Amino acid sequence: MRDAAALQIHTIRTETRVASASAALVPLVPFAALLLAIGGMLGAPFDPLVFLGGAAAVCACALPPERWTRLARAGLCAPALFALAFVPAARAGALRLADRLFAASEAVNAYAYIRLADAAENAGAERLAALLCAVLLGALCVAACRRRSVAVLLFLGVVFTQAYFGVTPGVWRNVLLFAGLALPLASGGREWSAAAVLLAGAAVVTLAVFLLAPRPNAAVEAYSEHLRDELGAAAMTLTQDAPQPEREPERAREESRHHEENAAMDGAGESAASGFERQTRTEREISLPHRVDWLRAALWLLLAVALLVVPFFPFLLVNRAKRRAEELHGAFADADNAAAIRAMFAHTMDWLRAGGLQTENRPYAQCAAAVEALTSAAYAARYAQTAPIWREAVYSDHAMTDAQREAVRALLDETAETIYEKASRRARLRMRYVDGLCGS
Numbered sequence: 001m002r003d004a005a006a007l008q009i010h011t012i013r014t015e016t017r018v019a020s021a022s023a024a025l026v027p028l029v030p031f032a033a034l035l036l037a038i039g040g041m042l043g044a045p046f047d048p049l050v051f052l053g054g055a056a057a058v059c060a061c062a063l064p065p066e067r068w069t070r071l072a073r074a075g076l077c078a079p080a081l082f083a084l085a086f087v088p089a090a091r092a093g094a095l096r097l098a099d100r101l102f103a104a105s106e107a108v109n110a111y112a113y114i115r116l117a118d119a120a121e122n123a124g125a126e127r128l129a130a131l132l133c134a135v136l137l138g139a140l141c142v143a144a145c146r147r148r149s150v151a152v153l154l155f156l157g158v159v160f161t162q163a164y165f166g167v168t169p170g171v172w173r174n175v176l177l178f179a180g181l182a183l184p185l186a187s188g189g190r191e192w193s194a195a196a197v198l199l200a201g202a203a204v205v206t207l208a209v210f211l212l213a214p215r216p217n218a219a220v221e222a223y224s225e226h227l228r229d230e231l232g233a234a235a236m237t238l239t240q241d242a243p244q245p246e247r248e249p250e251r252a253r254e255e256s257r258h259h260e261e262n263a264a265m266d267g268a269g270e271s272a273a274s275g276f277e278r279q280t281r282t283e284r285e286i287s288l289p290h291r292v293d294w295l296r297a298a299l300w301l302l303l304a305v306a307l308l309v310v311p312f313f314p315f316l317l318v319n320r321a322k323r324r325a326e327e328l329h330g331a332f333a334d335a336d337n338a339a340a341i342r343a344m345f346a347h348t349m350d351w352l353r354a355g356g357l358q359t360e361n362r363p364y365a366q367c368a369a370a371v372e373a374l375t376s377a378a379y380a381a382r383y384a385q386t387a388p389i390w391r392e393a394v395y396s397d398h399a400m401t402d403a404q405r406e407a408v409r410a411l412l413d414e415t416a417e418t419i420y421e422k423a424s425r426r427a428r429l430r431m432r433y434v435d436g437l438c439g440s
Contacts, residue, residue: 026183027058027141033180034137034158040169041162042100047130054134061142073139080132086295092117093129105165111232144184151184163224164231179203321432332409337400338393341408345390347437348412354431355419364390375418386411 031054039046061072083090095117102113144151158181168174331343349357349364357374359367365387372380389404420438423431432438 027062027138027145028055029183030144030154030180031055031058031138031141033177034141035134037158037169037173037177040173041104041165041167042097043104044100044130047127050127050130050134053131054138057135057138058142061139062145073143076135077139080135084129084132086298089125090129090132093125093127094133096126097129097133101165101167104167109166109228141184144181148184151181154184155181164228166224166228321438325438337402337405341390341393341400341405344405344408344412345386345393348408348415350435351412351415351419351437354427354435354437355423379414379418382411382414 032051035051035054036046038044057076060076064072084094085091099113099115099117102115105111106113140150140154144154155178158177162168162174169177328343328347332340332347334340334343345364349359352367352371352374353359355374357367357370359370365384368380368384368387371383386408389400389408392398393400393404416437420428420431
Protein backbone atom coordinates (compact mmCIF):
# COMPACT_ATOMS: atom_id res chain seq x y z
CA MET A 1 0.00 0.00 0.00
CA ARG A 2 2.90 2.28 0.74
CA ASP A 3 4.37 1.71 -2.73
CA ALA A 4 0.99 2.40 -4.32
CA ALA A 5 0.64 5.66 -2.39
CA ALA A 6 4.16 6.71 -3.41
CA LEU A 7 3.34 5.90 -7.03
CA GLN A 8 0.16 7.98 -6.85
CA ILE A 9 2.08 10.90 -5.34
CA HIS A 10 4.68 10.64 -8.11
CA THR A 11 1.89 10.59 -10.69
CA ILE A 12 0.27 13.68 -9.18
CA ARG A 13 3.60 15.53 -9.20
CA THR A 14 4.22 14.56 -12.80
CA GLU A 15 0.76 15.77 -13.81
CA THR A 16 1.38 19.02 -11.91
CA ARG A 17 4.67 19.59 -13.76
CA VAL A 18 3.01 18.80 -17.10
CA ALA A 19 0.18 21.22 -16.30
CA SER A 20 2.70 23.95 -15.40
CA ALA A 21 4.64 23.39 -18.61
CA SER A 22 1.40 23.40 -20.60
CA ALA A 23 0.35 26.67 -18.94
CA ALA A 24 3.59 28.23 -20.20
CA LEU A 25 3.62 26.62 -23.65
CA VAL A 26 0.00 27.37 -24.64
CA PRO A 27 0.38 31.20 -24.50
CA LEU A 28 3.63 30.95 -26.48
CA VAL A 29 1.72 29.76 -29.56
CA PRO A 30 -0.51 32.85 -30.01
CA PHE A 31 2.39 35.09 -28.96
CA ALA A 32 4.70 33.68 -31.67
CA ALA A 33 1.91 33.88 -34.27
CA LEU A 34 1.13 37.49 -33.34
CA LEU A 35 4.78 38.51 -33.37
CA LEU A 36 5.39 36.98 -36.81
CA ALA A 37 2.20 38.56 -38.19
CA ILE A 38 3.03 42.02 -36.83
CA GLY A 39 6.54 41.76 -38.24
CA GLY A 40 5.10 40.88 -41.64
CA MET A 41 2.62 43.77 -41.52
CA LEU A 42 5.30 46.30 -40.56
CA GLY A 43 7.90 44.88 -42.92
CA ALA A 44 10.33 44.33 -40.02
CA PRO A 45 12.74 41.39 -39.93
CA PHE A 46 12.59 38.77 -37.18
CA ASP A 47 14.47 39.95 -34.07
CA PRO A 48 15.54 37.14 -31.69
CA LEU A 49 15.99 39.58 -28.80
CA VAL A 50 12.41 40.85 -29.11
CA PHE A 51 11.08 37.29 -29.34
CA LEU A 52 13.06 36.09 -26.32
CA GLY A 53 11.97 39.13 -24.29
CA GLY A 54 8.30 38.48 -25.03
CA ALA A 55 8.69 34.73 -24.40
CA ALA A 56 10.31 35.49 -21.04
CA ALA A 57 7.34 37.72 -20.20
CA VAL A 58 4.98 34.87 -21.13
CA CYS A 59 6.81 32.46 -18.81
CA ALA A 60 6.98 35.03 -16.01
CA CYS A 61 3.21 35.55 -16.20
CA ALA A 62 2.17 31.93 -16.77
CA LEU A 63 4.41 29.85 -14.49
CA PRO A 64 3.66 31.42 -11.05
CA PRO A 65 0.64 30.21 -9.06
CA GLU A 66 -2.78 31.55 -9.91
CA ARG A 67 -2.85 34.12 -7.12
CA TRP A 68 0.47 35.65 -8.28
CA THR A 69 -0.38 35.73 -11.99
CA ARG A 70 -2.17 39.09 -11.95
CA LEU A 71 0.59 40.62 -9.84
CA ALA A 72 3.21 39.40 -12.34
CA ARG A 73 1.26 40.83 -15.28
CA ALA A 74 0.86 44.18 -13.53
CA GLY A 75 4.55 44.22 -12.60
CA LEU A 76 5.52 43.77 -16.24
CA CYS A 77 2.86 45.85 -17.99
CA ALA A 78 2.96 48.95 -15.80
CA PRO A 79 6.69 49.74 -16.34
CA ALA A 80 6.39 48.93 -20.06
CA LEU A 81 3.44 51.28 -20.51
CA PHE A 82 5.14 53.99 -18.46
CA ALA A 83 8.29 53.71 -20.61
CA LEU A 84 6.32 53.85 -23.86
CA ALA A 85 4.45 56.93 -22.64
CA PHE A 86 7.16 58.97 -20.91
CA VAL A 87 10.65 57.69 -21.80
CA PRO A 88 11.78 59.69 -24.87
CA ALA A 89 13.64 56.85 -26.62
CA ALA A 90 10.83 54.32 -26.17
CA ARG A 91 8.19 56.89 -27.15
CA ALA A 92 10.10 57.81 -30.32
CA GLY A 93 10.48 54.11 -31.19
CA ALA A 94 6.74 53.50 -30.72
CA LEU A 95 5.96 56.43 -33.03
CA ARG A 96 8.36 55.00 -35.60
CA LEU A 97 6.58 51.64 -35.43
CA ALA A 98 3.24 53.40 -35.95
CA ASP A 99 4.71 55.19 -38.97
CA ARG A 100 5.76 51.81 -40.37
CA LEU A 101 2.15 50.66 -40.19
CA PHE A 102 0.97 53.87 -41.85
CA ALA A 103 3.52 53.44 -44.65
CA ALA A 104 2.40 49.84 -45.23
CA SER A 105 -1.22 51.00 -45.40
CA GLU A 106 -0.36 53.78 -47.85
CA ALA A 107 1.42 51.28 -50.10
CA VAL A 108 -1.75 49.28 -50.72
CA ASN A 109 -4.45 51.92 -50.25
CA ALA A 110 -5.15 55.40 -51.54
CA TYR A 111 -4.69 56.92 -48.11
CA ALA A 112 -2.35 59.56 -46.75
CA TYR A 113 -1.36 59.53 -43.09
CA ILE A 114 0.20 62.18 -40.93
CA ARG A 115 3.59 61.00 -39.74
CA LEU A 116 4.08 60.94 -35.98
CA ALA A 117 7.89 60.76 -35.71
CA ASP A 118 10.80 62.56 -37.29
CA ALA A 119 12.22 61.28 -40.54
CA ALA A 120 15.56 60.42 -38.94
CA GLU A 121 16.18 56.69 -38.54
CA ASN A 122 16.60 55.39 -34.99
CA ALA A 123 17.01 51.62 -35.00
CA GLY A 124 17.85 51.46 -31.30
CA ALA A 125 14.68 53.28 -30.30
CA GLU A 126 12.58 51.05 -32.57
CA ARG A 127 14.13 47.93 -31.05
CA LEU A 128 13.49 49.17 -27.52
CA ALA A 129 9.87 49.98 -28.33
CA ALA A 130 9.45 46.60 -30.06
CA LEU A 131 10.83 44.83 -26.97
CA LEU A 132 8.43 46.68 -24.66
CA CYS A 133 5.52 45.95 -27.01
CA ALA A 134 6.53 42.27 -27.04
CA VAL A 135 6.40 42.21 -23.23
CA LEU A 136 2.89 43.70 -23.31
CA LEU A 137 1.89 41.25 -26.03
CA GLY A 138 3.15 38.29 -23.98
CA ALA A 139 1.18 39.37 -20.91
CA LEU A 140 -1.90 39.86 -23.11
CA CYS A 141 -1.56 36.34 -24.54
CA VAL A 142 -1.36 34.87 -21.02
CA ALA A 143 -4.50 36.79 -20.05
CA ALA A 144 -6.20 35.54 -23.23
CA CYS A 145 -5.39 31.95 -22.26
CA ARG A 146 -6.81 32.51 -18.78
CA ARG A 147 -10.00 34.35 -19.82
CA ARG A 148 -12.04 33.70 -22.92
CA SER A 149 -13.39 37.25 -22.95
CA VAL A 150 -9.83 38.57 -23.38
CA ALA A 151 -9.20 36.00 -26.12
CA VAL A 152 -12.33 37.11 -27.99
CA LEU A 153 -11.37 40.79 -27.68
CA LEU A 154 -7.85 40.04 -28.92
CA PHE A 155 -9.25 38.12 -31.89
CA LEU A 156 -11.64 40.93 -32.79
CA GLY A 157 -8.90 43.54 -32.32
CA VAL A 158 -6.64 41.78 -34.82
CA VAL A 159 -9.50 41.47 -37.32
CA PHE A 160 -10.38 45.16 -36.94
CA THR A 161 -6.75 46.27 -37.35
CA GLN A 162 -6.30 44.34 -40.58
CA ALA A 163 -9.66 45.51 -41.93
CA TYR A 164 -9.12 49.16 -41.04
CA PHE A 165 -5.56 49.54 -42.32
CA GLY A 166 -6.02 47.08 -45.17
CA VAL A 167 -2.69 45.39 -44.36
CA THR A 168 -2.14 41.64 -43.96
CA PRO A 169 1.08 39.75 -43.18
CA GLY A 170 0.62 37.28 -46.02
CA VAL A 171 -1.52 34.21 -46.54
CA TRP A 172 0.35 31.62 -44.50
CA ARG A 173 1.30 33.98 -41.70
CA ASN A 174 -2.34 35.02 -41.49
CA VAL A 175 -3.46 31.39 -41.32
CA LEU A 176 -0.94 30.75 -38.55
CA LEU A 177 -2.05 33.93 -36.79
CA PHE A 178 -5.74 33.06 -36.60
CA ALA A 179 -4.98 29.43 -35.74
CA GLY A 180 -2.86 30.67 -32.83
CA LEU A 181 -5.57 33.11 -31.72
CA ALA A 182 -8.15 30.31 -31.86
CA LEU A 183 -6.08 28.15 -29.51
CA PRO A 184 -6.97 30.08 -26.28
CA LEU A 185 -10.65 29.81 -27.19
CA ALA A 186 -10.49 26.01 -26.77
CA SER A 187 -11.42 25.56 -23.10
CA GLY A 188 -9.25 28.42 -21.93
CA GLY A 189 -6.16 27.02 -23.68
CA ARG A 190 -5.73 24.18 -21.14
CA GLU A 191 -7.17 21.12 -22.90
CA TRP A 192 -5.00 20.02 -25.81
CA SER A 193 -7.63 17.61 -27.16
CA ALA A 194 -10.23 20.35 -27.59
CA ALA A 195 -7.55 22.63 -29.04
CA ALA A 196 -6.52 19.95 -31.54
CA VAL A 197 -10.13 19.50 -32.66
CA LEU A 198 -10.57 23.25 -33.08
CA LEU A 199 -7.33 23.65 -35.02
CA ALA A 200 -8.23 20.71 -37.25
CA GLY A 201 -11.55 22.37 -38.03
CA ALA A 202 -9.76 25.65 -38.78
CA ALA A 203 -7.41 23.78 -41.14
CA VAL A 204 -10.34 22.21 -42.97
CA VAL A 205 -12.08 25.58 -43.37
CA THR A 206 -8.84 27.20 -44.60
CA LEU A 207 -8.27 24.45 -47.15
CA ALA A 208 -11.85 24.72 -48.38
CA VAL A 209 -11.53 28.48 -48.83
CA PHE A 210 -8.26 28.08 -50.76
CA LEU A 211 -9.83 25.50 -53.05
CA LEU A 212 -13.20 27.16 -53.64
CA ALA A 213 -12.25 30.86 -53.60
CA PRO A 214 -8.53 31.25 -54.20
CA ARG A 215 -8.86 34.82 -55.51
CA PRO A 216 -10.29 37.93 -53.83
CA ASN A 217 -14.00 38.53 -54.23
CA ALA A 218 -14.76 41.82 -55.99
CA ALA A 219 -17.97 42.50 -54.04
CA VAL A 220 -16.28 41.84 -50.70
CA GLU A 221 -13.31 44.03 -51.65
CA ALA A 222 -15.59 46.89 -52.71
CA TYR A 223 -17.61 46.66 -49.52
CA SER A 224 -14.46 46.54 -47.35
CA GLU A 225 -13.13 49.60 -49.18
CA HIS A 226 -16.41 51.38 -48.51
CA LEU A 227 -16.22 50.49 -44.81
CA ARG A 228 -12.61 51.70 -44.58
CA ASP A 229 -13.61 54.99 -46.18
CA GLU A 230 -16.38 55.47 -43.63
CA LEU A 231 -14.09 54.55 -40.74
CA GLY A 232 -11.44 56.91 -42.05
CA ALA A 233 -13.91 59.76 -42.30
CA ALA A 234 -15.12 59.08 -38.76
CA ALA A 235 -11.55 58.99 -37.48
CA MET A 236 -10.74 62.29 -39.20
CA THR A 237 -13.72 63.96 -37.56
CA LEU A 238 -12.57 62.68 -34.17
CA THR A 239 -8.93 63.68 -34.61
CA GLN A 240 -9.44 67.08 -36.20
CA ASP A 241 -8.49 70.01 -34.09
CA ALA A 242 -11.27 71.86 -32.35
CA PRO A 243 -12.47 74.96 -34.17
CA GLN A 244 -10.48 77.97 -33.29
CA PRO A 245 -12.40 80.53 -31.24
CA GLU A 246 -13.12 83.77 -32.87
CA ARG A 247 -10.40 86.27 -32.29
CA GLU A 248 -11.29 89.20 -30.19
CA PRO A 249 -11.16 92.50 -32.02
CA GLU A 250 -7.73 93.90 -31.58
CA ARG A 251 -7.66 96.88 -29.36
CA ALA A 252 -6.13 99.79 -31.14
CA ARG A 253 -4.99 103.14 -29.98
CA GLU A 254 -5.61 105.67 -32.63
CA GLU A 255 -3.43 108.71 -32.79
CA SER A 256 -3.94 111.67 -35.08
CA ARG A 257 -1.07 113.90 -36.04
CA HIS A 258 -1.61 117.15 -37.75
CA HIS A 259 1.03 118.67 -39.91
CA GLU A 260 0.41 122.13 -41.15
CA GLU A 261 2.53 123.47 -43.82
CA ASN A 262 2.39 126.97 -45.12
CA ALA A 263 3.85 127.65 -48.46
CA ALA A 264 4.32 131.15 -49.88
CA MET A 265 3.13 131.55 -53.37
CA ASP A 266 5.19 133.76 -55.75
CA GLY A 267 3.95 137.29 -55.80
CA ALA A 268 0.54 136.45 -54.24
CA GLY A 269 1.33 135.77 -50.58
CA GLU A 270 -1.40 133.17 -50.58
CA SER A 271 -1.41 130.46 -47.90
CA ALA A 272 -1.31 126.91 -49.00
CA ALA A 273 -4.06 124.54 -47.87
CA SER A 274 -3.28 122.78 -44.61
CA GLY A 275 -2.59 119.04 -44.98
CA PHE A 276 -3.67 116.48 -42.35
CA GLU A 277 -2.38 112.91 -41.91
CA ARG A 278 -3.85 110.16 -39.68
CA GLN A 279 -1.64 107.32 -38.45
CA THR A 280 -3.01 104.26 -36.63
CA ARG A 281 -0.91 102.05 -34.42
CA THR A 282 -2.18 98.65 -33.22
CA GLU A 283 -1.23 97.21 -29.84
CA ARG A 284 -1.25 93.43 -29.62
CA GLU A 285 -1.15 91.36 -26.47
CA ILE A 286 1.40 88.54 -26.63
CA SER A 287 1.37 85.71 -24.07
CA LEU A 288 3.39 82.54 -23.60
CA PRO A 289 1.88 79.36 -25.12
CA HIS A 290 0.01 77.09 -22.72
CA ARG A 291 1.83 73.79 -22.14
CA VAL A 292 0.73 70.79 -20.05
CA ASP A 293 3.31 68.98 -17.95
CA TRP A 294 2.01 65.43 -18.38
CA LEU A 295 4.72 63.87 -16.22
CA ARG A 296 3.84 66.09 -13.28
CA ALA A 297 0.15 65.37 -13.81
CA ALA A 298 0.83 61.61 -13.83
CA LEU A 299 2.91 61.85 -10.65
CA TRP A 300 0.20 63.84 -8.91
CA LEU A 301 -2.35 61.27 -10.02
CA LEU A 302 -0.22 58.42 -8.63
CA LEU A 303 0.20 60.33 -5.38
CA ALA A 304 -3.55 60.87 -5.11
CA VAL A 305 -4.21 57.16 -5.74
CA ALA A 306 -1.59 56.24 -3.12
CA LEU A 307 -3.18 58.56 -0.57
CA LEU A 308 -6.55 56.96 -1.23
CA VAL A 309 -5.38 53.33 -1.25
CA VAL A 310 -2.53 53.09 1.28
CA PRO A 311 -4.58 54.01 4.39
CA PHE A 312 -7.07 51.25 3.58
CA PHE A 313 -4.47 48.60 2.74
CA PRO A 314 -4.28 47.17 6.30
CA PHE A 315 -8.05 46.77 6.32
CA LEU A 316 -7.82 44.90 3.01
CA LEU A 317 -5.32 42.51 4.57
CA VAL A 318 -7.58 41.99 7.57
CA ASN A 319 -10.61 41.30 5.38
CA ARG A 320 -8.60 38.92 3.20
CA ALA A 321 -7.39 36.96 6.21
CA LYS A 322 -10.88 36.86 7.68
CA ARG A 323 -12.41 35.68 4.42
CA ARG A 324 -9.80 32.96 3.99
CA ALA A 325 -10.31 31.77 7.58
CA GLU A 326 -14.06 31.57 7.04
CA GLU A 327 -13.54 29.49 3.88
CA LEU A 328 -11.17 27.13 5.70
CA HIS A 329 -13.44 26.69 8.71
CA GLY A 330 -16.31 26.07 6.36
CA ALA A 331 -14.30 23.24 4.79
CA PHE A 332 -13.49 21.86 8.27
CA ALA A 333 -17.23 21.55 9.01
CA ASP A 334 -17.95 19.57 5.84
CA ALA A 335 -20.44 16.72 6.34
CA ASP A 336 -18.09 14.38 4.48
CA ASN A 337 -15.45 13.18 6.93
CA ALA A 338 -12.90 12.53 4.16
CA ALA A 339 -13.22 16.07 2.76
CA ALA A 340 -12.93 17.60 6.24
CA ILE A 341 -9.85 15.47 7.00
CA ARG A 342 -8.17 16.55 3.76
CA ALA A 343 -8.86 20.23 4.48
CA MET A 344 -7.72 20.09 8.13
CA PHE A 345 -4.52 18.18 7.40
CA ALA A 346 -3.65 20.55 4.52
CA HIS A 347 -4.12 23.47 6.93
CA THR A 348 -1.91 21.67 9.45
CA MET A 349 0.85 21.44 6.85
CA ASP A 350 0.42 25.18 6.11
CA TRP A 351 1.03 25.87 9.80
CA LEU A 352 4.14 23.67 9.83
CA ARG A 353 5.53 25.32 6.70
CA ALA A 354 4.91 28.73 8.26
CA GLY A 355 6.90 27.52 11.27
CA GLY A 356 9.87 26.55 9.09
CA LEU A 357 9.18 23.00 7.89
CA GLN A 358 10.74 22.14 4.52
CA THR A 359 8.77 19.33 2.87
CA GLU A 360 11.06 19.27 -0.20
CA ASN A 361 8.54 17.36 -2.32
CA ARG A 362 8.56 14.43 0.12
CA PRO A 363 5.45 12.50 1.11
CA TYR A 364 3.97 13.82 4.34
CA ALA A 365 4.55 10.49 6.09
CA GLN A 366 8.33 10.91 5.61
CA CYS A 367 8.43 14.34 7.27
CA ALA A 368 8.17 13.02 10.83
CA ALA A 369 11.90 13.52 11.54
CA ALA A 370 11.80 17.11 10.29
CA VAL A 371 8.64 17.74 12.33
CA GLU A 372 10.35 16.36 15.46
CA ALA A 373 13.31 18.73 14.93
CA LEU A 374 10.86 21.61 14.63
CA THR A 375 8.56 20.75 17.57
CA SER A 376 8.99 17.77 19.92
CA ALA A 377 9.16 13.99 19.91
CA ALA A 378 5.64 13.62 21.36
CA TYR A 379 4.15 15.85 18.69
CA ALA A 380 6.10 14.03 15.97
CA ALA A 381 4.66 10.73 17.18
CA ARG A 382 1.11 12.08 16.98
CA TYR A 383 1.90 13.51 13.52
CA ALA A 384 3.18 10.09 12.36
CA GLN A 385 -0.06 8.48 13.58
CA THR A 386 -2.25 11.07 11.82
CA ALA A 387 -0.50 11.16 8.42
CA PRO A 388 -1.83 7.70 7.37
CA ILE A 389 -5.36 8.94 8.11
CA TRP A 390 -4.88 11.77 5.62
CA ARG A 391 -3.39 9.37 3.07
CA GLU A 392 -6.39 7.08 3.43
CA ALA A 393 -8.76 10.03 2.99
CA VAL A 394 -6.94 11.18 -0.16
CA TYR A 395 -6.09 7.96 -1.97
CA SER A 396 -8.94 5.63 -1.07
CA ASP A 397 -12.71 5.65 -1.10
CA HIS A 398 -13.06 4.17 2.39
CA ALA A 399 -15.63 5.67 4.73
CA MET A 400 -13.75 7.78 7.28
CA THR A 401 -14.92 7.64 10.89
CA ASP A 402 -15.67 10.44 13.31
CA ALA A 403 -12.79 9.29 15.52
CA GLN A 404 -10.32 9.77 12.66
CA ARG A 405 -11.78 13.21 12.00
CA GLU A 406 -11.40 14.22 15.65
CA ALA A 407 -7.79 12.95 15.67
CA VAL A 408 -6.90 15.19 12.73
CA ARG A 409 -8.77 18.10 14.32
CA ALA A 410 -6.84 17.66 17.58
CA LEU A 411 -3.55 17.62 15.67
CA LEU A 412 -4.53 20.84 13.86
CA ASP A 413 -5.38 22.64 17.12
CA GLU A 414 -2.14 21.51 18.75
CA THR A 415 -0.13 22.55 15.69
CA ALA A 416 -1.67 26.02 15.58
CA GLU A 417 -1.06 26.59 19.29
CA THR A 418 2.52 25.26 19.20
CA ILE A 419 3.67 27.12 16.11
CA TYR A 420 2.00 30.41 17.08
CA GLU A 421 3.53 30.43 20.58
CA LYS A 422 7.04 29.78 19.24
CA ALA A 423 6.80 32.38 16.45
CA SER A 424 8.21 35.86 16.71
CA ARG A 425 6.05 38.98 16.54
CA ARG A 426 6.93 39.52 12.89
CA ALA A 427 6.14 35.89 12.04
CA ARG A 428 2.81 36.17 13.85
CA LEU A 429 1.85 39.20 11.77
CA ARG A 430 2.76 37.31 8.60
CA MET A 431 0.76 34.25 9.72
CA ARG A 432 -2.25 36.38 10.59
CA TYR A 433 -2.40 38.95 7.77
CA VAL A 434 -0.35 37.50 4.88
CA ASP A 435 -0.75 33.72 5.07
CA GLY A 436 -4.26 34.01 6.55
CA LEU A 437 -3.69 31.12 8.96
CA CYS A 438 -5.27 32.74 12.01
CA GLY A 439 -8.01 34.75 10.34
CA SER A 440 -8.84 38.25 11.50
